[in-house]
Each structure stands twice: as C-alpha cells, then as structure tokens.
Amino acid sequence: MKLSARNQIKGKLLSVEKGQTTGHVKLDIGNGVVITASITNEAIDDLALKPGEDAIAVIKASDVMVAK
Secondary structure (H helix, E strand, C coil): CCCCCCCEEEEEEEEEEECCCEEEEEEECCEEEEEEEHHHHHHHHHHHHCCEEEEEEEEECCCCCCCC
C-alpha cells in the first residue's frame, strides 16, 4: 500500500482495547516508546488487530507543536 503520509513508524501491538464506539491501540516502537492511537472499533475489526502483531503507525498532521 502506498500512502502520501511520510511519517510511518513500525512497531508491535502491545494492546487493543475496544470502547463503546472507538478503541485504543498501543504500539511499541522500541526504546521504551509507545504510541497510542484512538481508532474506531470498525477499523480494529477490519484490520483484525491483535496484540503481539506487527503494525505501522501512520501520522498525518497539518500542525505539530513542540514544547519544553
């Protein structure tokens, strides 16, 4: 699959938890860094996401803020 988003980060799914309409997916990208995404339950089902599997976080944002 080709995407226009250039921020694609590979990792391993730590957890997949469904909520009432959306779920939370945690992706371990290494060095103790975990990315958490909120996605629809339908997307979780369509992708058949399960802990322990490889996945890719695709980040597409028009604004990124950095604070210190």
